[in-house]
Amino acid sequence: MPATVTTLPSERANEPSSEEMPCCSVRVKMGESAPAPTVLIVGAGPAGLFAACELLRHGVKPRIVERRLAPHGETRGTALQPAVLEILDRAGLIEPFLRAGVRVRHIQLLGPGLQEILKSSFEDVGCTYEFQCSLPQCRTEAILREHLKRLGLEIEFGTNVTSIEDVPADLRMTLETDGRTELVTAAYVLGAGGGHSITRHSMQEHLAGETYDGRYVVADVKFRLPCPPECGRVIVGSTGFGLFSPLPDDRWLIFVNRDEADKRRELPTAADLSALLNARIGVDVGLSDLRWVSYFKMHKRDVERMSDWRRFLLGDAAHLSSQLGGEGINAAFMDAADIAWKLALVILGAAQPSLLDSYAIERGLADHHVLEVSDEVHSLVMELVAMCDGGGAPTLPPRDPAQNVAAARRRSMLDVSYAGSALVGQAGAVVEGPSPGDRFPACLSLSGTCHHLIVFGEAPRLDYLRARWDKLVSIVDASSAHFDATKAGVPNGGAILIRPDGFIGFRATPANETTMDAMDAHLTTYLVPNVGAERRAVINCSRSADSD
Structure with missing residues (x-):
């Protein structure tokens, strides 16, 4: 089948090439309509969707493609941290998230017999939103898609990017949809396609780092175990742990570690999962109504370069952190917010192309910080599990109020800093x-x-x-x-x-x-x-x- 070729403005006859004018043919004043799209977003997860939202808010209309045939219904990443709630507020999107989600104001660490080891709070973190907003990732993505649709941007589902090549002054992509092949060029590509990123592959970048020991189960369930309102929990025992994060409609996202000898590929039933969770924490949680379940591993990985000036990696395409930290989806939102305003200014002719160099520097600093925080949380949980071995009682050293607030701000991502960037x-x-x-x-x-x-x-x-x-x-x-x-x-x-x-x-x-x-x-x-x-x-x- 012959290829369909779509051209961007820089390739049309009688218009200046991108070598003569890298972004657009005129400087567009703030508030006026943007030039024709020069940005392709690969991946319609949280990072790609929010990047599209922010680019539109800043006056640039991108194109966004997703290899999935339709939106997924998976729970996945759920907790939006206070710093990201501020970002959503600045983007004019906070209300639908607050309506859809539940608020988590406290986190409990419990040991055998449900004895409290530590209770932390988001109070006094110095932010308008002193809580996490928890909702299924599929609902997060639906809110962003609905917003994009109102703004006139549709996600092209079932479109797979099979190659990204450097050509003079641009990037050339091969897109496949329903057996049809399309060749497109774009000045910029945002790679938000997750851990198996074609954009990262085209940059010859790798997610370097480590995979944590153990294998885990994540699920969306209901259970009867009483829990304080607006509270998430981690319960540890001698053989592992269970993490419980509240969701709308009295549902819960849970994490639990699998037995090392368990090599099954078929997903656990509700009865299997209930038995596993009860064994880990030593009480009957009364698990029921299993809606979604998946196996997973936890990683601490990132790329050496998040961009090469024309390609930019966002979210899981650039970094993977332990899910116990609950910061992966939040780092994705912050990646998108950082690149959007910079890219829009360059495309609109209001900033020099060198501004884009700051993305990799700033988000590299911040995402490294995210990996550190997630690793601290992961290590803490595993240390508490080890303390339970042989019937021991897990304990933590006392902290003063200032230390508690600093720790909460760190978890909330409010202490992210771009100090050291050329833009500071x-x-x-x-x-x-x-x-x-x-x-x-x-x-x-x-x-x-x-x-x-x-x-x-x-x-x-x-x-x-x-x-x-x-x-x-x-x-x-x-x-x-x-x-x-x-x-x-x-x-x-x-x-x-x-x-x-x-x-x-x-x-x-x-x-x-x-x-x-x-x-x-x-x-x-x-x-x-x-x-x-x-x-x-x-x-x-x-x-x-x-x-x-």
């Missing part, structure tokens, strides 16, 4: 409080998709900066917006630049000629200034000086 800078005095690279605590008070320059007190050259950066940077008077200088990390005044993803990009302390020039120079390293407006601002300033 500082001029002037170093002070205590949130630092460049950290999440801005009041990020939900800022709306839109632009950068925000928040000024605490007086600052020079604001008219010049306002004109120079036009709609790319919104200047905010902190006193009018009621921002707290100490909580913002500028207790003695100054100015902070908040990136479109809610992280602090630059801090000027104090805000004087030198530090504000440094702020402007920092923006120049990756954004494209509005040259015409900048010249007008300079002329107006000169005229004003002459009249004085």
Whole structure:
């Protein structure tokens, strides 16, 4: 069958090639319609779907393909952490998640006889959402698909990407759908196809690391064992553990370790699973209504490179962490949020292509942190299981309240920092409080998709900066917006630049000629200034000086 060839704007006759203009033929002003799609998203899991949502919000319409013939109905990853709930809020998507999910405010660690070892809470983590939102992954994906459909973007199910090749200035993909072959080119590819990623394979990257000992079962069930409201549990015994995470409709996601000698491939029945779980925790949980079950292994793996400038790896295509940490799906959302605003600015001609280099650096730092946290949780559970051997009583050293809050923030992913990235800078005095690279605590008070320059007190050259950066940077008077200088990390005044993803990009302390020039120079390293407006601002300033 002859191949069907779909071309993007850069290949059409009488239009500039991508070598002449890498992203689009005109600079598109914020708020106007975007150029024709130049982004192909491979995979319609949480990472791919949310990347599409964010690209649309930032003014770019991608194409998204999925090799599955239809959406799955599997429970899989369930707990959305507080930091990701903030991301969903900024994306305008929080309400359907809060309506669909259940809130988990506490986590219990229990030993033999259901004796409590530790109870942790998300209280006082310093976030609007001091809880996890738990719902089946299939429902998470359905919410994102419904949002994309309202915005006019359909997922192309049953479309398999079989090859990705480098060609001059672009990437060329082979797509297969119902026996038909389609050749497409795109400037950028987001690889969100999971652990068996064709995008990662085309980059000759590998998920390096380790696979944890043991094999496990995950299932969506009901049971009768009483449990406190809004509480998840891990119960350990001498032969293993059971993890219980609440779901809507009085259902539960459970993890339990298999016997080492169990080599069966057929999935367990409800009776099999009930017997296994009861043996692990030493009580009858009263398991019933098995809806979904699967075998799995746990990994601690990531790639060396998350991008090669045109290809970007998201979610499980780039990293695999222990499910006991509950952070894999959350890292996928954060990957998508990071690449979307950067890619959109480049495609719209508002940023230099070098901005895209920061994705691998920033998400590499953050995802390595995720692997560390997940490994800590995994190791803790296994250590407690080992303590139970021979009838021992598992214990943990006491922690003070500050340590408890720090641990909860770490689990909540609120302590993710991009410090060390080229998109993060500082001029002037170093002070205590949130630092460049950290999440801005009041990020939900800022709306839109632009950068925000928040000024605490007086600052020079604001008219010049306002004109120079036009709609790319919104200047905010902190006193009018009621921002707290100490909580913002500028207790003695100054100015902070908040990136479109809610992280602090630059801090000027104090805000004087030198530090504000440094702020402007920092923006120049990756954004494209509005040259015409900048010249007008300079002329107006000169005229004003002459009249004085």
